[in-house]
Amino acid sequence: MNYGMIPQSVIDEVLRRHEIAETVGKYVHLTKNGKYLKGLCPFHSEKTPSFTVTPEKQIFHCYGCGKGGNVIKFVMEMEGETFPEAVKTLAEDAGIPITWSSVSNDEPSAFQKEKKILHEAHDYSAKLYHYLLQNIEVAKSAKEYLLSRGFNDSLIEQFGVGYAPARWDTLTQALERKGYVLAEMEAGGLLSRRQESDGYVDRFRDRIMFPIHDAGGQIIAFAGRILSDGQPKYLNSPETALFNKSRTLYRLHEARPAIRRARQVVLFEGYVDVIKAWSAGVHNGVATMGTALTQEHAALLRRYSDEVIVCYDGDEAGQAAAHKSIPLLEGAGFRVRVSVLPNRMDPDEYIMIHGPDPFVREFIEGAVSAVKFQLIYLRKSHILLEEDGKIRYLRDAVRIVARRESPTERELLLKELSQEFGVSLDTLKQESLEVRQQEKLGNTGDIPAGSWNNEWNEKRSSSSKNPPLGAAHVNAERQLLSWMLQDRDTALLVEQRLGDRFHVEDHAALAAYLYAYYAQFNDPDVGRFVAVLQDDRLERTASSIALIDVPFGERELEDCIRTIGRASLTREIERLTEQLNRAQRAGNYSRATQMGIEIIALEKQRKQF
Secondary structure (H helix, E strand, C coil), X not given: CCECCECHHHHHHHHHHCCHHHHHHCCCCCEEECCEEEECCCCCXXXXXXXXXXXXXXXXXXXXXXXXXXHHHHHHHHHCCCHHHHHHHXXXXXXXXXXXXXXXXXXXXXXXXXXXXXXXXXXXXXXXXHHHHHHCHHHHHHHHHHHHCCCCHHHHHHCCCEEECCCCCHHHHHHHHCCCCHXXXXXXXXXXXXXXXCCEEECCCCEEEEEEECCCCCEEEEEEEECCCCCCXXXXXXXXXXXXXXXXXXXXXXXXXXXXXXXXXXXXXXXHHHHHHHHCCCCCEEECCCCCCCHHHHHHHHCCCCEEEECCCCCHHHHHHHHHHXXXXXXXXXXXXXXXXXXXXXXHHHHHHHCHHHHHHHHHCCCEEHHHHHHHHHHCCCCCCCHHHHHHHHHHHHHHHHCCCCHHHHHHHHHHHHHHHCCCHXXXXXXXXXXXXXXXXXXXXXXXXXXXXXXXXXXXXCCCCCCCCCCHHHHHHHHHHHHHHHCHHHHHHHHHHCCCCCCCHHHHHHHHHHHHHHHCCCCCCHHHHXXXXXXXXXXXXXXXXXXXXXXXXXXXXXXXXXXXXXXXHHHHHHHHHHHHHHHHHCCCHHHHHHHHHHHHHHHHHHHHC
16 A cells, blocks of 8 residues: 555654644644534634533544545645655655655646646746846845835845836746746736736735745745735735735744744734744744634644734724633644733834844743733723623623633632722622523633534434434445455454445445455554545544444344444345346336346345345
């Protein structure tokens, strides 16, 4: 079982070295639920957990969207990687030598060719923009602007900053001379189609250019800051085959080592903030480039970090965005702290005016806890000079404090509120308790233990761990396959008694894979077996079936085999009966007689099954 040039021994070692709970836990906040771990699914939006990890079987499965598989499949889904790419990522992470060839004899797909061309074009464009900034007269104002903002030649060089001239076709002509197809360059976000005539023009004009890299360090997009009075002030590349804004963070490829070492990331709004903070010694900073923080961003950062410091602009929009990010980040399992910059300043401005040391001391090391920031933010919507305003603020503040998980944290926060406003601590504690009871926060999670609170589970019986699938033989097939995944002898017995006589196509395919898997003397191992499948639908089905937890019994095994066998014979009898009726209608009585004999034999066989 080889996949391209990757030896099976490497795949096995990758699966052995990576505990699925640990890998998934870098992206998803997991909590213990019996022998399972649960969390919010990173692949679809949900408010209550339907995503499970089973360490015993080394698989994940989401009851909401149906995604499932082993640790390799999880990385494929999270990082948008192919199977070989995910294996390589995990191998490098575990220190497994990459001894196989990355070159495949297969012809690259059209999509792979498109991405390769776009990578080359973006790399060329970045070099061109950088050269123009450093060497042409019309870029002088751009260079002076950068110097006035605290940039120096070292920063400009290190971050590959460039300049796109005001002309309409500087990059267009350069790309055309290099032999690139302009329509492809437009689809890749480098050019724009002319509005009133045929042809293409530069997408970025009279802008300071900042290259955007993917996690591997390849340039995939650009961000441009306009120098003139035009709009928009900031312009990013559009979504392309290379660039997905909700999954890309500015400078993550460079910041990742520092983030991993500290297990902490500083989250900024803009690329200039990241660069200036880098010059101040903050090397674990990334930015969302003005776009809203997404669950994908949080999941990506969770792989490398346990704590986020949100360092957004000090104006109302920036503080509102910081406030909005807290539940998303805490939901992903981060400890969250927030920088509160004064006088509506952004990090870039503060460093320019006050210098790097005060910035690091006051707003990185001195960032406040998430709940402290929420209480500071809450004050803005209440008039504390009025008695009415104080009462409303205290009620809202207690509600925020009551939602904290730690009793110690709640105690300390309520004590601070008690001292500041001269209200009895016992009164605030009682109000906090009432809030927790109203919102049912005394439980360990949002849902009753042993059940999954989502649409899928609302439709199933609370007394059953498995969804009713209708026909008895379908449930029997799933039950049989779950035992086969756990035991080689059961699989061999089923192969002898049933072979490929499974009613559901995917079940028949999984049975065939299991027969082949055990024929190669492999031990039962759900994670390893899933790696064999290389089919998204079968991986989901196998992961779902592997979660069935019904004790094995000889009688139950025989019942399942009989149920499936009878259903298979019934299906064959129905098919032959239809043929018999057609033969009779056509006047082919000898054919009808033959069909009748076969049906009688099958009826007898069904009674004996």
